Amino acid sequence: MTARRFFPNFINLDAPYNYHEKWDINDPERYKYECATMGCRTRVFENRFGPKTSIGRGNLSFSTINIVRLAIECMNIKDKEDRIAAFFAKLDGLLEVTAQQLHDRMEFQKTAFAKQFPLLMRGLWIGSENLSPNDSIAPVINQGTLGIGFIGLAECLIALTGKHHGESEESQELGLKIVTYMRDRVVEFCERYQHNYSVLATPAEGLSGRFTKFDKKKYGVIPGITDKDYYTNSNHVPVYYKCSALHKAQVEAPYHALTGGGHIFYVEIDGDATHNPEAVMNIVDMMDRFNIGYGSVNHTRNRCMDCGYENAEKTMDECPKCGSHNVDRLQRITGYLVGTTDRWNKAKLAELNDRVIHGK
Numbered sequence: 001m002t003a004r005r006f007f008p009n010f011i012n013l014d015a016p017y018n019y020h021e022k023w024d025i026n027d028p029e030r031y032k033y034e035c036a037t038m039g040c041r042t043r044v045f046e047n048r049f050g051p052k053t054s055i056g057r058g059n060l061s062f063s064t065i066n067i068v069r070l071a072i073e074c075m076n077i078k079d080k081e082d083r084i085a086a087f088f089a090k091l092d093g094l095l096e097v098t099a100q101q102l103h104d105r106m107e108f109q110k111t112a113f114a115k116q117f118p119l120l121m122r123g124l125w126i127g128s129e130n131l132s133p134n135d136s137i138a139p140v141i142n143q144g145t146l147g148i149g150f151i152g153l154a155e156c157l158i159a160l161t162g163k164h165h166g167e168s169e170e171s172q173e174l175g176l177k178i179v180t181y182m183r184d185r186v187v188e189f190c191e192r193y194q195h196n197y198s199v200l201a202t203p204a205e206g207l208s209g210r211f212t213k214f215d216k217k218k219y220g221v222i223p224g225i226t227d228k229d230y231y232t233n234s235n236h237v238p239v240y241y242k243c244s245a246l247h248k249a250q251v252e253a254p255y256h257a258l259t260g261g262g263h264i265f266y267v268e269i270d271g272d273a274t275h276n277p278e279a280v281m282n283i284v285d286m287m288d289r290f291n292i293g294y295g296s297v298n299h300t301r302n303r304c305m306d307c308g309y310e311n312a313e314k315t316m317d318e319c320p321k322c323g324s325h326n327v328d329r330l331q332r333i334t335g336y337l338v339g340t341t342d343r344w345n346k347a348k349l350a351e352l353n354d355r356v357i358h359g360k
């Protein structure tokens with residue numbers, strides 16, 4: 001099915017951070033203890049204020065930090081250690097602002113009444129069954145999560161060191177240091193504000209182009225950083241960078257344990273996956289080997305909307321079977337399936353066009 005329709009994606013319940021001590025293969029209700037994600041990546045599992053589960057809860061809000069801009073602002077510092085130290089100081093300040101902003105937003109959200117959410121707050125959310133229509137949702141809403149996200153780790157590392165984490169071990173080390181730092185601060189925010197904060201590897205459907213546009217305007221075209229129409233998705237190795245699926249897995253895997261708010265591992269595969277299920281199985285095996293939490297494969301799938309003919313060619317303008325031009329080209333952009341790319345923003349289309357296939 002995933003070879004034909006891109007879904008299902010795969011979640012790795014054997015990854016240590018997706019483990020639940022009550023999970024038992026013989027328990028018909030084990031789904032209660034299974035980590036689940038929203039399609040695109042949002043992950044809700046750990047819980048400081050109730051049962052650790054993905055059921056009866058959700059993500060309330062997330063805000064994304066433009067770590068690329070923070071790095072650009074430090075680029076003129078000659079000494080590398082000083083440059084990196086300056087970056088961390090800026091990151092720290094913005095983490096504080098983000099945590100405070102999410103807290104303030106939650107304080108406002110808390111003032112809503114149960115009757116405003118007849119589905120969510122009248123039985124679906126944990127504890128909402130005890131609410132009367134005119135009760136505020138305050139006692140229930142803390143079951144939800146607040147995400148502190150980041151975008152463009154690759155461009156951030158290029159600004160700080162000259163190389164992204166897919167091409168340099170030193171950059172990878174720094175990348176892990178940055179995201180680990182975010183995770184550690186987020187744990188402190190959980191204590192301070194008493195919410196379920198988590199670090200999110202932001203998918204950035206809209207931000208990917210928005211931040212880049214602002215930064216290009218302010219700082220000009222900087223090679224490897226603002227010279228494209230988009231910033232690289234979260235902690236991903238840049239889509240234009242040619243490497244094996246194995247290398248991509250090894251580089252991206254350790255970030256999954258740090259990003260409890262959600263993450264995804266994508267591999268672009270070539271050819272017709274329906275005749276090559278081993279290619280998909282290979283990716284799933286890699287997820288197991290490297291403790292990748294959530295992953296999927298991308299490829300091309302064309303379908304004639306008149307006669308149902310399908311193939312996996314790069315393009316299919318005309319159906320080879322019936323000659324129809326009513327052709328649907330299935331593609332995935334940050335978790336969403338699109339038959340036509342007409343409605344997508346320029347940044348995401350630029351990213352789509354830059355994608356390279358990951359060989360063995």
Ligand SMILES: [Zn+2]
Pocket residue numbers: 304305306307308309319320321322323324
């Ligand atoms: Zn046809």
